[in-house]
Amino acid sequence: MSSLLEQAGGGQLLRRMVSEFYLAIGKHLSDFETSEHMKQKSRQTKFLNHAFTSQPEPMHHDRASFLAQGLNPALFTALLEYIQARLAELGHSTHFSAKFVKIAESLYQSCTHPLSIAS
Numbered sequence: 001m002s003s004l005l006e007q008a009g010g011g012q013l014l015r016r017m018v019s020e021f022y023l024a025i026g027k028h029l030s031d032f033e034t035s036e037h038m039k040q041k042s043r044q045t046k047f048l049n050h051a052f053t054s055q056p057e058p059m060h061h062d063r064a065s066f067l068a069q070g071l072n073p074a075l076f077t078a079l080l081e082y083i084q085a086r087l088a089e090l091g092h093s094t095h096f097s098a099k100f101v102k103i104a105e106s107l108y109q110s111c112t113h114p115l116s117i118a119s
Contacts, residue, residue: 005052
């Protein structure tokens with residue numbers, strides 16, 4: 001059985017959707033914002049690709065936590081909304097695109113909880 005990422009179209013499609021998103025918003029950005037957004041684009045692409053790997057725990061969550069550091073929450077949310085709509089445009093069911101985005105969103109949320117030190 002193929003992974004959810006493979007069912008969506010693979011890593012290449014995911015990279016293309018992230019690039020399309022930044023191309024669409026890029027025309028509204030200053031040079032400084034463009035530079036910052038290119039960093040976000042790279043980090044978000046890595047995070048999303050990692051979200052769909054089958055790496056064993058705890059390595060999967062640890063790597064995701066590392067990749068989630070520095071992600072802009074508002075941009076990430078906007079990107080996930082874009083991906084969900086884009087998957088639907090590409091012919092995937094609403095259920096499939098929602099499930100795809102939910103996996104990435106859940107992993108991101110689990111990585112952004114503040115750390116606490118046990119006493």
